[in-house]
Amino acid sequence: MDVTRAIADLDEVRTRLAAVQRFRGLSGPAAIASGVAAVATGLVQLAFVPHPASAAEGARYVAIWIACLTFALAVNYGALAVWLANNWSSRTRTELRTAAIAIAPAVVAGGAFTAALLAHNELGMLPGTWALCYALGLLSSRSMLPRGTTAVALAFAATGATLLFAAGTNALAWWVMPLTFGCGQLAIGALIERDRDARAGC
Known part of the structure; x- marks a missing residue:
């Protein structure tokens, strides 16, 4: 067998397997809306509590x-529900179950860490913790996500790790979350849309 042809065939098989593993219930517009919301929320924070320092400001x-x-x-789960309603089948149920199992540990860890940090009044560590947990969720489900998501996940991880070492409440500054989650969600939404367009053109 021709080696070049064999390599080409193997690459095609890998591409097809990746397409089968891909979770089709993701919504690019919903991810983009989340990113826009994070940017808008940052502006709201700028108006009311740009750099929380007191307990009352932290609560706000x-x-x-x-x-x-x-x-x-x-927005995201609403889009997922619409997709499920329009595409309900054994395959979509399998996709949903696989995605849920992959991301569940990161979600549970994020909730537990958030509750613990709030209980101990360590609000300055929240943004870094959220970014790291989100990065872990993306990495654990990377085989079901569009190509390029791993780079976004690593950016979340690097940002989260950096924020954990920010002095005092510096990580709570109004621009941190819009820059981290706003830009991150916009990037993910763009990747989802690019992937959808590529598959539609096949």
């Missing part, structure tokens, strides 16, 4: 970003 900071998280979850 948490409330502002919990509201942003709630919106992002509603």
